[in-house]
Amino acid sequence: MVDSDWWVGVALPPLLEVVGLLALSLSDTVDGPPTALDVLPAAFVLLSLVLIPVFAIALYVDARAVARSAETWTPDPRLWGVAGVVAPAVGLALVDSPLLLFVGSAYLLRRFRPRDPSPAGIGPDAHEAVGEADDRGASAASGRSRERVSRWYYGVALTVAAFAVLAVAVPLLGAVLGVSANAEFVYETIPTVGVFLPLVVLLALVAALVLIPVFSVSLYLDVRAVRESAVGWTPDRRIWGVVAGVHLLNVLVPMTWLLSVPAGGYYLWLRHRRVGRP
Incomplete structure (x- = not known):
């Protein structure tokens, strides 16, 4: 069994993108004045764009966890990491290209493909070896569970995530609405994007401000x-x-x-490497 939940970060952005695009296509066929529900499809699409860095990081980290586990599949983390950035x-660049969905689906289908517990040609010795490997995996998992020393790292992770959203959403806002031609196109085609994107930036900014003391207290207590x-x-x-x-x-x-948030991300990386799953 793979001790990693990073696959959720691989599944979420493509899922949000597909749901948002389908809902947008359906809303275009419905006549009538726009409602508050019309904002949701655009929100899903924009959220999938904001989560693209999470998709790439999650794809790399989860592939590395699978490769280090006792699974029969050993994916190349570097290859999948590059795919998570390039796709x-x-x-x-191509606009409405389903590459994100294709890469995420290909990885998840291969990751969760069921294995035959008793394939032909495997003798008793092999089954005994598999049992010993399972026992070692269970022992390692129990050891990791005993090492759950603190959950204060969540405060650090939430702050880093809020600033990561800002790092993606602010340039996107400038590219979409900062240029008059782009802004005119957006407001004529999907005006909800023009409304929701500044809202994403505002919410991320508020979260980043509110989490300033949370980051500091959480980091200190987690280190202790x-x-x-x-x-x-x-x-x-x-x-x-x-x-x-x-x-x-x-x-x-x-x-x-610019100094503290990257340092917090580095601390989380060190913590994951030295402690494992908290």
């Missing part, structure tokens, strides 16, 4: 919890305390997030 980029645990990793309290303090300065000096 959305080409899809955006990890140091007090038996996972064998002792992150430097002084270094990460400075990162937490620097992030608090965003209240006075907003651009300090």
Whole structure:
């Protein structure tokens, strides 16, 4: 069994894109004044665009987890990671291209393809080896479950995610509405996009501001919890305390997030590598 839930990040963006595009096509065939429900299809499509970085990262991390597991399939994480970047980029360039759906579906179908527990040609020794491998996997899983030392990392992850959404949505907003020709095209064809995209930026900005103290407190408490645990990793309290303090300065000096947020992402990467699933 693969100890990874990153496949959710692979499945969600294509699903939102398909649902949004289908709903938009259906809404175009319905006559009548627009309603509040007409915003939802465009919201789904825009959310799928915002989650494209999550798709690429999740595809790479999940493929790496599958390759390191006892599964019979060993995908190349680098290959799938490149596919997770190239497919959305080409899809955006071609407009309405289903490459994101194709790549995500191909990976998930292969990942969850059922295996025959008793294939022909496997003798008792092989079954015994498989049983031993399962026992080792169960022991490793139980060991990881005992290492769930803290959930304070969620505060760090939410803040990093909020700033990641801003990093994608703000340039997208500038490209879509910052140019008069593009803005005119958007408001004439799908005006809900012109309404919803600034709303996404606003919500992400509010979340990033609200989470400023949450990030700092969560980082400090999570570092302390990890140091007090038996996972064998002792992150430097002084270094990460400075990162937490620097992030608090965003209240006075907003651009300090350029230092603290990447550092928070690096901490999450280190934590995942040293601790595993929290």
